[in-house]
Amino acid sequence: MNTCADCKFYLPVDVFKGMCKLSKQDILPDDSFCDKAEKIAKCKFCTKYTAEKDFLGKCMSTTLAYPDMNAASCADFEWISQN
Amino acid sequence: MSNTGKNPADFKDCPAESINYYGNKPSQQVEDREKGRKPTPRANKARELYFSAKSSTSMEFPYWYTRRWEELDGEIPVIRRAESLKAGFEHLTPVIYPGELLSMGKASYLRSSYPMPWLSEAFFMASEDKLYQEALESGKLTADTFTTVGKGGGNVTKSAGKVISIAGKFGLRLEEMPVMLEVAKKWKDRSVDDIGHKYEQMVPGYKEKEAIMRSVICMFDSGYTLPQGREVMNYYYPLQYGIDGIIRICEEGINEVAGYPEMDRLYFYKAVIIMLRGIKSWIRNYAEEARFLASVEKEEQQKAEYLEMAGILDHISSDPPRNFHEALQMLWTFHVAVLNEDAISGLSPGRVGQVLFPFWKRDMDKGIIDRAKTIELLECMRIKFTEIDCFASMGVVGGVLSGNTFNNLALGGLTKDGISAANELEMLILETGISCETPQPTLSVLYDEKLPEEFLLKGIECTKAGAGYPAWVNNQVAMEFLLNNYGHEGMQLEEARAWAIGGCLESSPGSWMPLNLDGEIYWIPGGSAPATSVGVHFISLPKVLETVIFDGVDMRTGERIFPSHGYKLETYDELWQGFRDYFSRAVHVLTLTNNIQHDAWRKISPSLVNSMLKPDCLEKGRDLGQMGARFNTTFNIESCGNTTLVNSLASMKKNIYDDKNFSLEDYRKAILDNFGYHTAQETGSYSLVDQKPAEHFTEYRKIHRQSLDAPKFGNDDLYVDAIFKQWEDWFCEMTHNYRSLYDQPMYACQISVSTHGPMGAVTLASPDGRLSGTTFSDGSVSAYPGTDKHGPYALFNSATCWNHSQSQNSQLNMKIHPSVVRGREGSRKFLELIRSYMRKGGFHVQFNIVDSRMLKEAQADPDKFRSLLVRVAGFTQYWVELGKQIQDEVIARTEYEEL
Numbered sequence: 001m002n003t004c005a006d007c008k009f010y011l012p013v014d015v016f017k018g019m020c021k022l023s024k025q026d027i028l029p030d031d032s033f034c035d036k037a038e039k040i041a042k043c044k045f046c047t048k049y050t051a052e053k054d055f056l057g058k059c060m061s062t063t064l065a066y067p068d069m070n071a072a073s074c075a076d077f078e079w080i081s082q083n
Numbered sequence: 084m085s086n087t088g089k090n091p092a093d094f095k096d097c098p099a100e101s102i103n104y105y106g107n108k109p110s111q112q113v114e115d116r117e118k119g120r121k122p123t124p125r126a127n128k129a130r131e132l133y134f135s136a137k138s139s140t141s142m143e144f145p146y147w148y149t150r151r152w153e154e155l156d157g158e159i160p161v162i163r164r165a166e167s168l169k170a171g172f173e174h175l176t177p178v179i180y181p182g183e184l185l186s187m188g189k190a191s192y193l194r195s196s197y198p199m200p201w202l203s204e205a206f207f208m209a210s211e212d213k214l215y216q217e218a219l220e221s222g223k224l225t226a227d228t229f230t231t232v233g234k235g236g237g238n239v240t241k242s243a244g245k246v247i248s249i250a251g252k253f254g255l256r257l258e259e260m261p262v263m264l265e266v267a268k269k270w271k272d273r274s275v276d277d278i279g280h281k282y283e284q285m286v287p288g289y290k291e292k293e294a295i296m297r298s299v300i301c302m303f304d305s306g307y308t309l310p311q312g313r314e315v316m317n318y319y320y321p322l323q324y325g326i327d328g329i330i331r332i333c334e335e336g337i338n339e340v341a342g343y344p345e346m347d348r349l350y351f352y353k354a355v356i357i358m359l360r361g362i363k364s365w366i367r368n369y370a371e372e373a374r375f376l377a378s379v380e381k382e383e384q385q386k387a388e389y390l391e392m393a394g395i396l397d398h399i400s401s402d403p404p405r406n407f408h409e410a411l412q413m414l415w416t417f418h419v420a421v422l423n424e425d426a427i428s429g430l431s432p433g434r435v436g437q438v439l440f441p442f443w444k445r446d447m448d449k450g451i452i453d454r455a456k457t458i459e460l461l462e463c464m465r466i467k468f469t470e471i472d473c474f475a476s477m478g479v480v481g482g483v484l485s486g487n488t489f490n491n492l493a494l495g496g497l498t499k500d501g502i503s504a505a506n507e508l509e510m511l512i513l514e515t516g517i518s519c520e521t522p523q524p525t526l527s528v529l530y531d532e533k534l535p536e537e538f539l540l541k542g543i544e545c546t547k548a549g550a551g552y553p554a555w556v557n558n559q560v561a562m563e564f565l566l567n568n569y570g571h572e573g574m575q576l577e578e579a580r581a582w583a584i585g586g587c588l589e590s591s592p593g594s595w596m597p598l599n600l601d602g603e604i605y606w607i608p609g610g611s612a613p614a615t616s617v618g619v620h621f622i623s624l625p626k627v628l629e630t631v632i633f634d635g636v637d638m639r640t641g642e643r644i645f646p647s648h649g650y651k652l653e654t655y656d657e658l659w660q661g662f663r664d665y666f667s668r669a670v671h672v673l674t675l676t677n678n679i680q681h682d683a684w685r686k687i688s689p690s691l692v693n694s695m696l697k698p699d700c701l702e703k704g705r706d707l708g709q710m711g712a713r714f715n716t717t718f719n720i721e722s723c724g725n726t727t728l729v730n731s732l733a734s735m736k737k738n739i740y741d742d743k744n745f746s747l748e749d750y751r752k753a754i755l756d757n758f759g760y761h762t763a764q765e766t767g768s769y770s771l772v773d774q775k776p777a778e779h780f781t782e783y784r785k786i787h788r789q790s791l792d793a794p795k796f797g798n799d800d801l802y803v804d805a806i807f808k809q810w811e812d813w814f815c816e817m818t819h820n821y822r823s824l825y826d827q828p829m830y831a832c833q834i835s836v837s838t839h840g841p842m843g844a845v846t847l848a849s850p851d852g853r854l855s856g857t858t859f860s861d862g863s864v865s866a867y868p869g870t871d872k873h874g875p876y877a878l879f880n881s882a883t884c885w886n887h888s889q890s891q892n893s894q895l896n897m898k899i900h901p902s903v904v905r906g907r908e909g910s911r912k913f914l915e916l917i918r919s920y921m922r923k924g925g926f927h928v929q930f931n932i933v934d935s936r937m938l939k940e941a942q943a944d945p946d947k948f949r950s951l952l953v954r955v956a957g958f959t960q961y962w963v964e965l966g967k968q969i970q971d972e973v974i975a976r977t978e979y980e981e982l
Contacts, residue, residue, distance in 0.1 A: 009379070011178060014137040014192050015239070015246045015254035022379055024181060029256075030245065055261045063150060066262040069143065070176045070191070073368060 005029035005068070008040040041071040047078045119548040122519035125182050126462035130469075130521065132180060132193065134949055138237050138472050138486075139192035140253040142262050144171040144423065145200060149266050152201070161347075161689055161706070165354035167201075168424055168691060169361030177372035179392070181385060184408070184463045185415050186392055187369055188470060189423055194237055196253065196474035199426050201688050203276035203307040204267040206476035207249050221280065222296025235945040235963030238486065250477040252486060275687050276307035279680035286675045288668075294644045295669055298637040299845045300630070302621035302723070302838050306680025308479050310617065310688070311707075312489070313429035313586035314717075315610030316421065317696045318414045318438055319596035322607075325403035326363055329695065330356050336704055348704025351694075351711075355701075358691045362420055363400045370396035407452055410442040411460055415467055418490075421693045428473050429489035429586025429616065432524055433593065434608045436494055436509035441598055441605040443508050454511065461515040468523035478841065483621070485837040485965050487522060487958040493583035495538065496529030496558050499595045499606045501580065503531070505538040513541045517548045520952055522959045526553035527584045529561070530921050543910045543917075546930055549901070551954025554588070554929035555917050561590040561926065563888035568830050569612075569714050581608040587957025588834045588892045588927055591615040592714040594698050611698045611714055613690070613707040615891070616832055617681060618718035618823065619673040623842040624728035625849050625859055627669065629754070631661040632747070632850075638755060639845060645669075652747055655740040659732070663813065670720055670821060677718075678824040684708070685824075710825055718823030719832035719891055722814065723842050726796050726860035726867050729810055730851035733803040734793035738786075738850075745786055750850055757848045758790075759783040763856030769840065769968040770868065770975035774854045790852035797866025799877035804884040815889035831890040833863035835956045840968030858972040861956045862894035864925075868975035875979055879920045887926040895920070896956055898931040898976040916982050929954050931973065938962065938974045 004010045009021040012029065020027050022036060043049040043059065044067035051057040051067060059065035060076070071077040122130060151170035155163045176191040189195040198207055239246060239254035246254045255263065271277060283289060295301050320329055336352040370393045377389035395409050404410040414435065421430060446452040471488045473480065480486060494512060498504045516526050528534075528542045542553050562579040569579075569592055581593030594611035597604045630637060632652075635645035645665050650657045685708025694706035698713050705711030738744045753759075759780030763769045780787075794803040819828040839859040848855045851867070860867040864882035871878045875897065887893045904913045920928050931954045941948035941962050951962040953973055962970070 011180070012139075012192050013132065013135070013180075014194065014237075015139040015256050016137060017135075021376060053261075055258045056265065064262070064265055066142070066146070066259065068256070068258045069146065069262075070174075072176065073174050073364075 002033045002037070002039065003029060004031045004033070004037070006039055006042060007033065007037040009037065010040070041074070041077050041079070043067050043069045043071050045080055046071055046074075047080050048076055119520065120518040122462050123459045125184070125459055126466060126519045128182055129180070129463065129466040130519065133466060133469060136193040136237055137239050138194045138196070138253050139239075140197050140249065140255050140474055141190050141192065141195065142197065142259045142266065143175055144190060144197050145266055146262060147171050147174040148201065149269055153269070159350050160686060161350045161354045161691070162357065164689055165357035165691055168358050169364075172361035172420075172423065173364035173368070175365055175368070177369040179369065179372055179376060179389070183392070184388070184460055185412055185467050186373065186396070187366070187416050187419055188467070189419055189472070194470055194472050196472040198263060198267065198474055200267045200270040201274055202310065202426055202684075204270045204274050205276065208264065208267060222293045236949065236961050238964055250475070250480055252477070252480055253472070253474060273687075274307065275310070275680065275684045278687060279304075279306050279683035282683065283676040283679040286672060286679065288672050289676065291645065291668070292672045292676050294642055295673065297642065298626065298630075298640065298644050299842055300623050300626045300644065300669055301619070301673055302483060302623070302842060303479055304677060304680055305617040305620045306677055306684050308475060309426055309428050309473075310681065310684045311421075311425045311430070311614045311690060311693060312427040313589045313591070313616030314612060314614045315431045315433035315583045315585045315591045315593055316418060317433075317594075317596070317609030317611060317698065318417060319598065319607060319609050319698070320696055320701065321413050321417050322403060322410055322438070323596075323598055325399070325401060326359050327401045328403065329701070330359055332701055336701070340704055345704075347709065351700075351704050351706055351709075354691055355695045359695070362416075362692070365420075366396050366400040366416060370400065404442065407439060407442040407446045407457070408460060410439055411464060414439070415464065417692070417696065421696070422471065424690060424692045425688065426473060426475055428484050428487075429491070429589070431489070431491040431493070431583065431585045431591070431610075432468075433583040433610055434493045434496065434504070436506060436512050437504055438607045438609065440506050440508050441600045441607070445600065457508070457511050458515055458518070461512055462519040465515060465519045465521045465523065469521040471523060481837070481966055483836050483838055485955055485958070485960050485969055487955075487960050489587045489958050490524040491527055491584045491586060492524040493527050493529055494542070494553065495531065495534050496582070497531055497533065497580045499577055499580060503533045503535060503538075505534050510538065510541055513545045513553070516545045516550065516552060520548065520550040520950070522952060522961060525551075525587070525959050527556050528553045529558045529583070530555050530917070531558035539914055540910060543914050547904050547910065547913065547932055549932040550952045551929060551931060551959035554927060554957070555921065556584060556588070556927045557887070557921050557925060560888045560924060564590050564891060565592055567888065568716055568828075572714050572716060574714065581611075583608065583610070585610065585615050587836060588894055589616045589832060590891050594713055596698065609698075612712050612717050613693070613697065613715070615717045616719055616721070618677055618829055619670055619720040621721045621723045621838045621842065622666065622669055622673075623723050623838075623846065623859075624666075625724045625731060625853075626842065626846045627665050628662055628728055628731055629847055629849070631658065631665055632751060632754065635665070639847060655736045658735060658740075659809075662732075667817065670817075674720075674821045674829070681824045715825045716823070716827040716830070718825070718827065718829045720818045720821065720829055721832045721834065722863065723835050723838045724859035725807075725810070725833060725863045726865060727849055727851060727853060729796050729803060729807045730793070730860075730867055730870070731849045732806050732810075733795070734790045734850045734852070736806065737793045737802070738789055744789055749786055753783050753786050754848045754850070756783065757855040758787040758852070760848075760854050763844065763854065767967075768971055769843065769856065769858050770971040771852075771854055771857050772869070772975050773971070774857065787852055790850055793851065795851070795867065795870040797871035797878045797881050798873045799880040804881050807881070808885045811885040811889065833890050833892055834894045835859070835861050835863065836958070837955060837966070837969050839956070840966060840972065844968060858968055861972060861976070862896045864893045865896045866977060868972065869977050871977050875916060875982060876919065879923055879925060883920075883923040883925050887924055890926075893926045894956060895925060895928045896931070896954065896976065897928060898933065898935070898973075898978045899982075900934060900978055900980045901932050903980060903982055904932060912982055929957070931976070935974050935978050938970070942970055942974070
């Protein structure tokens, strides 16, 4: 299930909480997606990411990667098609 | 039984509680400080957000750094380093908070930091991990286990839910924990820590070094913990040339040096270009985020501010700033950029008001900016500096830094041609220090007789507000120190005037740089040396004395630290000689091992961002580790517990050798039995005031009483002051016998920061009557809490019994009751007090203007006092973020109720 931490409108304040860039309301990273939420590019949404174990995987089958890393500035990022 | 033959029962009329010192009797009511002013609504909102934020760490930068590092195996090391930094910068997620006028931060949280496993990886591994256990065995982590960190404020002291606590301070999301461990393991045997450790073992007597670390005679190694910092930034090149201009300088450098001897210059220029391209991407990612925020923003003013921010960032990503706002953003951006290349504390912005004055004056003249807008921007600057965190081990971040990062902004001093350098912008910086109280940047007035009264009184007004800044430092004493120690590198009087405080209190060299603005030259000051406080970091003087008394053994653990000194200690001279022998042994081995660690640092993790900024690295084509800076005599030897040592020596001299009240054996027994008291660890309090007697304390009543009554430093008493002077004269001189990595003589540095807490925690009772586990005296010329009984001027006489220009610094911390300095008359009295100390040759004095009972109240109910600031030892910190060791010590300090 996607959470606020996966949303492009999530502004992290610290590891416990953040705020919504749209509403400016305090939200938590583990809150569920609302109807305005949009996914942000993360490794776990990329075709080149392969999960291996909890919170770890591989990028392009070769390089260590982790699912929740922001990939917005990664040149190799490619959305998984259903997204 | 003592050697006087008297029975301890003779002292039965001496109640246990009277053995402790309490300082002066307080007035009836708890008094608050004089009310300051409020911050602008914008800054207030930002500060409230800061108060709600926890220290948070993330893995973006270290992940990309490590990934790129691995891809470039075999590349020229400095190029590999540059590419890794570039990868880190360009992948940082930008975060901009509503209302910000200055943007950019270390990483993707408000109080962000991240591990740098290329420096050291062991301390943040799980405690059962082999790497952690190895570090513990070598003594690297002993200080961690005796450090307390603050339980409140922004510290993440315990793991909870999906957040892991690291070093008792930093929170890490659970989903980033596995990658942190994996990345850390990639640096095993490759980090500065591990490589340095591999080679430091080749130093003869290395095992002694490990024993020294385990006993916490020395607090920490600087080469892989905080390899940079305690220095003054130089913002000249980006302000004058812009990033593209610096790239052009490097390209021209490449054309000049490619293929010629000293090829390292070629790689340096290329590395700077690569690193700067990473910084350009980082800035532009922020600009892009600002535009995105503007695109979804409904409120018109906020939308316009986002767009203005995007424009500023776009511009400074290539070109030099066009106005004050852009110059301030440029200054902040490069400040953060340096912080992102190493674990750094004490990266001081220096004389910001003088650096930015040309931009500000021009904007004022043109009507582009007014005082209200300036104050708003300067308050935003205070918030941004306060957001800085440094990811380090518990011993470093708690035991040394108390969670602080020591970004010291200096004011006043002299210009290049020797007249007062104070200006209108500095008056506004002081004003915002009052209106927007935050720990960072802390402020220091470079006091000189030429400074105008109006400026000094503004400084007094700020100090009285109670946030602990500005500290007052002696311009002439510092210049004398710098000329003495950097003269052989070519420093002349004119250049000595460009100095500032680096870190909490390290006198640091500067240079005047010719800023050309609209064809007019302004000579702006900036730092021109690398870290001025690396080397032998914090030797516990009372602990060294303890090993002398017990012939080389740490009696807390039973481990032999030094070989037997061979003295019977039958005379005071033998005792003093034994101390000098052990102290010198420790300095010798620590100097050599630290030189190796710093050599590993400059080879594996050379500075690029800071090097590019410091004159004359760009001109020479050399980084800081290759002595590219103008001045390089920057390694020092730091002491801790000066006054506790001297009071102990005075007590032994009087009670054993002069008056023969007790034998050395009496003292050994009393120390081992803690004068019949419970230890600080048992009582849970770390100041002498709150210690509790055990059942057999009467056995030690007399020796304890007479130890407490022995002459104490801080009372203008020649008996003990002569010992203090003897220590200072010897210490300051002996440091020059040791050579740094750069083959320069070292010098003395005397600040306690927070080390007097954990170092006191591992030290048994001392002959001055201090009890086991309690903190040492703070600073370097502060009296031990409660023992300065004859007023501030007597304290000043003691503190200036030696020449302060022999040392990089001295540190005097005082606590004054708010009622003493109230009103305009109080301000005048206060200024005269400071002036008097400066005229006596004192280097530094700083103040807590606070009622101790308020601190007690804050300790009991921290939630009510989230914003309470106190001065510790060279820095200001939120009360709730201080460890209990330091809280107890600050409470116990003598509180002056009259001047």
